[in-house]
Amino acid sequence: MDSPKEQFSQIYDQYIDKIYRFVYLKVNSQEIAEDITSNVFMKGWEAYQNQIRNSNIEIRNIGAFLYQIARNSVVDYYRQKGRTNTISTDSIPQIADSGTSAHDKAILSADVSAVKESIYKLKKDYQDILIWHYLDDMPIGEIAKITGKKEGAVRVMLHRGLKELKSLIKEA
Amino acid sequence: MTEKELINQLKGLKEIKPRKEWALLLKSQIFEGAQPASAESLSMARKLENWKIGKLIENLKFKIENSFFELKIQKRLAYAFATLALLIAGTFGFAQYTMPGDLLFPIKKIAEQTQQDALQVAYNRSEDLVQIVKENKTQNLDSAISEFKSSMVDAAKKLTQDLAKNSDNDSIKLAIAEVKKIQDNQKQLETLGINIGEAKDLDNVLALLVQDQIESLDEATLTDKQQEELSDIKDLYSQEKYSEALEKILLINN
Numbered sequence: 147m148d149s150p151k152e153q154f155s156q157i158y159d160q161y162i163d164k165i166y167r168f169v170y171l172k173v174n175s176q177e178i179a180e181d182i183t184s185n186v187f188m189k190g191w192e193a194y195q196n197q198i199r200n201s202n203i204e205i206r207n208i209g210a211f212l213y214q215i216a217r218n219s220v221v222d223y224y225r226q227k228g229r230t231n232t233i234s235t236d237s238i239p240q241i242a243d244s245g246t247s248a249h250d251k252a253i254l255s256a257d258v259s260a261v262k263e264s265i266y267k268l269k270k271d272y273q274d275i276l277i278w279h280y281l282d283d284m285p286i287g288e289i290a291k292i293t294g295k296k297e298g299a300v301r302v303m304l305h306r307g308l309k310e311l312k313s314l315i316k317e318a
Numbered sequence: 319m320t321e322k323e324l325i326n327q328l329k330g331l332k333e334i335k336p337r338k339e340w341a342l343l344l345k346s347q348i349f350e351g352a353q354p355a356s357a358e359s360l361s362m363a364r365k366l367e368n369w370k371i372g373k374l375i376e377n378l379k380f381k382i383e384n385s386f387f388e389l390k391i392q393k394r395l396a397y398a399f400a401t402l403a404l405l406i407a408g409t410f411g412f413a414q415y416t417m418p419g420d421l422l423f424p425i426k427k428i429a430e431q432t433q434q435d436a437l438q439v440a441y442n443r444s445e446d447l448v449q450i451v452k453e454n455k456t457q458n459l460d461s462a463i464s465e466f467k468s469s470m471v472d473a474a475k476k477l478t479q480d481l482a483k484n485s486d487n488d489s490i491k492l493a494i495a496e497v498k499k500i501q502d503n504q505k506q507l508e509t510l511g512i513n514i515g516e517a518k519d520l521d522n523v524l525a526l527l528v529q530d531q532i533e534s535l536d537e538a539t540l541t542d543k544q545q546e547e548l549s550d551i552k553d554l555y556s557q558e559k560y561s562e563a564l565e566k567i568l569l570i571n572n
Contacts, residue, residue, distance in 0.1 A: 151349055154348075154349075155345070155349070158345055158348070162336060162341050162344075162345075163335050163336065166334075166335070166336040166341075167331070167332070167334045167335070170334055171331065171334070176337075179336075180336065180337075180340055180344075183336065183344075184344050184347075187344065187348055188348060191348050191349075255330065257327050257330070258327055258330035258331060258333070260327075261324075261327045261328055261330070261331060262331055262334075265328075265331070276328065280325055280328045280329055281328065281329065281331055281332055308321055308324055308325070311324065311328075312319060312321075312324055315319070315324075
């Protein structure tokens with residue numbers, strides 16, 4: 147049987163890209179995304195070790211657990227900075243890294259970059275669900291579990307999220 | 319834009335991935351670090367990494383500048399060595415024309431001692447002395463006489479050693495030739511009014527040599543003519559004309 151280190155190492159390899167991308171799309175900055183993602187996995191590893199030491203604690207879905215830490219960390223980040231995603235979209239370019247970075251330009255097409263910028267401006271709940279479902283291929287049932295919503299409500303949110311994203315892309 | 323197209327574009331965001339080196343570093347930090355690294359500390363780590371890169375570039379710059387500097391130093395050293403070599407060569411060359419009492423004469427002496435036989439050096443000193451007297455260089459006279467006497471002592475020692483090792487006719491012939499040249503210079507000096515005294519050390523060596531030869535000739539079977547010549551040699555020996563006596567000995571031996 148694998149040691150806890152080996153087990154978490156596999157979890158790390160499985161989720162590092164997903165969690166980083168999830169955070170990156172919410173903060174639109176490579177540096178901040180790296181910092182927050184680091185924090186997520188540090189906390190995740192701590193919790194994983196605690197679970198092994200203490201039989202009363204059980205992490206049933208490690209992926210959902212990591213996403214939850216990531217969401218909270220992003221919220222903390224904006225809270226600390228006094229900037230939440232509910233502020234006016236006009237001020238957003240001043241908060242985050244300016245527009246499309248050279249890194250993004252190198253790997254993303256113009257259309258995809260536009261989607262990225264628009265996702266960043268999207269409401270937080272829509273952001274999460276769109277990223278999970280379309281980027282991380284998470285089933286609707288899984289998203290429902292994480293968010294504590296009914297599957298139908300998740301479908302509606304997905305539909306509304308896409309609609310809003312579309313209008314944001316048009317505006318850009 | 320249709321919904322399907324939008325979803326396709328959304329899926330294009332899957333290209334966003336973390337830097338590989340950062341992901342590896344984080345993984346190692348998670349498992350190595352006993353204390354969980356905070357976002358701040360990782361940020362610090364990044365700054366440290368950037369600082370290290372900056373430092374590396376700085377070091378590289380310094381090394382390049384330094385190598386240029388070293389190149390300059392090497393060039394200067396090369397010039398310095400070349401100048402020094404020229405100076406030494408020039409000094410040695412110039413020293414060949416010096417006389418005893420001159421500043422660079424010790425250099426000439428050193429060069430002679432490494433290249434020439436003691437008898438030849440003694441002859442050179444006698445030549446120097448003759449020239450000094452002829453050119454009336456009175457300030458060099460004392461040094462020249464002293465050098466000549468000292469060279470004669472050295473020559474006598476050397477001759478004793480050489481003849482002890484090898485007293486064949488050729489060696490004796492060569493030694494006699496050198497001694498005769500020195501004696502000629504001595505005579506010349508006497509005519510110029512300079513008497514440096516007898517070269518006793520050298521004469522003693524020659525005397526011993528003549529004595530040995532006379533003893534061996536006495537024991538040998540000689541013709542009447544050779545007996546007469548031996549008698550002449552003994553006369554020359556008694557008159558302390560050792561080099562002449564030796565010349566006659568060589569004739570008998572031949």
